[in-house]
Amino acid sequence: MIDRDQVLHVARLARLRLSDDEVERMTGELSEILEHVERMDELDLEGVEPTSHVVELQNVLREDVPRPSLPRERALEQAPDATEIGFRVPSPGGSGGS
């Protein structure tokens, strides 16, 4: 189960602006999904090691040599707002200036 306040908290963490209706709907849907997910509680998982990767790999290394990367103008060309040298964003805490 998840309540309305938790949904609002998680939405803030995820940087999603939800309307009141969406918070309402999301609370119901997430509760139903989490209820299904919580069936895992039926299992005895005492002492089981968690799996984070299914293929056994060790120390995937490469030579530490420089190689070409994307030129700056290519990296910037898909940005919604860019200057010649970087991405332009509004002030982090201010009222919309750049």
Next chain:
Amino acid sequence: MSELVELTGAAQAERIRAGEVSGEEVFEFWRARAASDELGAYLWVAEDNPGGELPPVAVKDLFCVEGVPSAAGSRILEGYRPPYTATSVRKLRDGGAGVLGKTNQDEFAMGSSNENSAFRPVENPWDRTRVPGGSSGGSAAAVAAGTAPWAIGTDTGGSVRQPAALCGVVGLKPTYGAISRYGMIAFASSLDQCGPLTRDVTDAALLLGLMQGRDPCDSTSVGIPGGIDLPSAERLDGSRFGVWGLEEEGLDAGVAAACRATLGTIEELGGAVEEIELPHAGHGLSAYYVIAPAEASANLARYDGVRYGMRAGNGDLTSLYETTRHDGFGDEVQRRIMIGTYALSSGYYEAYYGKAQKVRTRIVEDFRAAFERVDFVVTPTSPTVAFKLGERTADPLAMYLSDYFTVPMPLAGIPAVSIPCGLHEGLPVGFQIAGPAFSETRMLDAAHALEQAIGFKGVPRG
């Protein structure tokens, strides 16, 4: 030329090699077919004609192709043209298969019906009132409808195999690490794997053979030791098949019947069939719907309206982030970001993510034990045939249940292939064969023998 539509990719390649038709003619033929698509399978069709020694391949929208729209079915990336090309696509091009078009998909590969595409749903060529499955629904529909000779998609919890089943084509999810994920717009990085959707098993093996291999740009890629041999088996003597899931609640009786008939075919070909248990596989969905959203919530943090894609909102930076992400992501994507963020948040991590990763270990162990007794595990691919458009959109959990039989394999990292095994109420049924990690050559050989015996005919063409 028109007979090309009846040929497999391998058979077309043979005609090109023999000089009966040029690569440019083949490409042009398929480009016209793709442009005539009426199912919503394509989001973009190639403008130039590179020819090639193989027929061209339809590519799921989420593969980055330099200079070509690659939006992963999402409004937030609409119009994005990447500055680089995915390794899998580059290797196909190097092998002679150019890019025919970009195919429609559920947004960021999250969905089982293709109805979560930000652009439009896809219709199933067997019945245009039904879904093609998802998330690689456009790729499956295009191959089934004969608007693509073959295609690639991605499979995280069933996104290649389930649409292949619902559209009556072959869909292969390789072992995790077989194909580089570089340039695949990420959903859940510990599960995502590229795979072919094709008219037959030989074509799937051919595309896998071209794409597999270690890639310095993806440190989780290892390739398939020994490579891929094209399948040739016609018998199954000496092979043992373990059946899972035919008694599951929620499995359509018609799907179960078609799968049972296929077990009979396995025995006729000399294979041995026995029931096996995968005691934790039934909990795969629960684990999957924690792990995949958790990884997605991290992967999708990059869509913030700053470096690429759309930007919305006036005001300060936080407002820009929040408005861009709310307006740019569809409902299902926001739902999964929320579940994933919650599952990873302070105080809940162990109860959800930690537990799900332990269930994953149990599923890995279940398969390991099964493969000590049998060579392959077989199951239905999807619990039902293609459902009606709109039927499950209001019920996210009902949609998730479509993946019941397909999520355990990616959780364990093992390969699985879905082949069409018959019809139920005039709609295709998929039969799934899974093998141990890196057993693709052997697994596809078995699938080939079965496919030859089943003799499935594709979608009726008017």
